[in-house]
Amino acid sequence: MTVFGTRPEAIKMAPIILKMNQNLDKFCPITVLTGQHREMLDQVMDIFKIKADYNMHIMKSQQTLSSITTSVISKLDEIINETKPDVILVHGDTTSTFAAAITSFYHKIPLGHVEAGLRTWDKYSPYPEEINRQLTDVLSDMYFAPTELSKNNLLKENHDINNIYVTGNTAIDALNQTVSDQYKHSVLNNIDKRHKLILLTMHRRENQGEPMRRTFKAIKQEIKKHSDIEIVYPVHLSPAVQKVAHEEFDNVERVHLIEPLDVLDFHNIAARSYFIMTDSGGVQEEAPSLGKPVLVLREDTERPEGVTAGTLKLVGTDSTQIQANMDLLLDNQDFYNTMSNAKNPYGDGKAAEYILNAIFDRFS
Ligand code: UD1
Ligand code: UDP
Secondary structure (H helix, E strand, O other), X not given: OEEEOOHHHHHHHHHHHHHHHOOOOOOOOOEEEOOOOOHHHHHHHHHOOOOOOEEOOOOOOOOOHHHHHHHHHHHHHHHHHHHOOOOEEEEOOOHHHHHHHHHHHHOOOOEEEEOOOOOOOOOOOOOOHHHHXXXXXXHOOEEEEOOHHHHHHHHHOOOOHHHEEEOOOHHHHHHHHHOOOOOOOHHHHOOOOOOEEXXXXXXXXXXXXXXXXXXHHHHHHHHHXXXXXXXXXXXXXXXXXXXXXXXXXXXXXOEEEEOOOOHHHHHHHHHXXXXXXXXXXXXXXXXXXXXXXXXXXXXOOOOHHHHHHOOEEEOOOOHHHHHHXXXXXXXXXXXXXXXXXXXXXXXXXXXXXXXXXHHHHHHO
């Protein structure tokens, strides 16, 4: 049974579900959505043509962390009682992930954690994800760590080495299925071909409000300074994000505020961008494969592999840092080339296969 509820979990669980569907002699997959997200989750399910067996439909406008947790636990209880799965798989660090993990423990069902072992070791950054993933790892029986570094984090917490598998990140598996040379999108027609496209996303809870506003103001200063840049910003549907994005960017020239892109569009537009600015976790994993520099709008990251590889630079939400680093990428070709020539540290795009082989070997 796979249980997930938000856009990034769906993107990174999709390769596993699709691979199980190709091997029905070995697996009997049950796909369960918490429905923590709605439209943004549906987009992923549609693109990968995956049908859910159950959907808890829990999403509410301005939902709280407690309401997500309690709704998932009570509804997953019923689904588990009905289906009695042999193994439950969760992904990453959302509140759906943690709630599904604790529910599987209550039912004594073996739990596999995909994308296990990421850490900042800072309780409130990112919030609540750092604690969601630590708690999920406490509850797990099999750990699918994307890199050696995440494996080492798990070892520091005394998890048994025999239960840890370094598989790469399934984000790379997904990316291999979406990016194409033939791709076209109307947003690209609206951008002057001589201009540089900067792709922006920002949604994290700890950035909502003042940090987000400060970041957008800094970007507006850069738009005034550089007449050859255009910002494409697919705005997350959270009301807290929508409000600040529209207040700061409506009617600002060379800023394209658009609806969240489906993953095929997002990956292809990212592949055509000059660079990316984001506080997203998943985007930090995808950028090295695409050869795109990323200014990370956060104080720290659980994806230091991308910083070491040279693709990611942490700039936080300080105006001076943001503007200085945008200037460097736009004006200093050597700086740009160093960031865009980094190697992908997240595996060979076969993570789903490695994960399923490990599960099959253990349970068959
Ligand atoms: C959640 C995860 C975060 C992840 C992000 C991916 C938690 C606590 N947070 O944060 O780790 O990075 O997803 O995007 O698990 N909304 C819609 N339609 C949608 C999706 C969201 O309208 O399809 C709106 C709803 O009003 C909802 C709000 O967005 O209440 C916030 O959604 P929520 O899942 O609580 O938080 P995210 O910021 O999306
Ligand atoms: N993404 C997308 N459409 C968008 C923005 C992002 O499909 O408009 C994809 C992106 O490629 C990545 C994932 O969504 O795979 C990241 O999700 P998000 O930033 O919402 O969450 P996080 O990774 O920070 O948890």
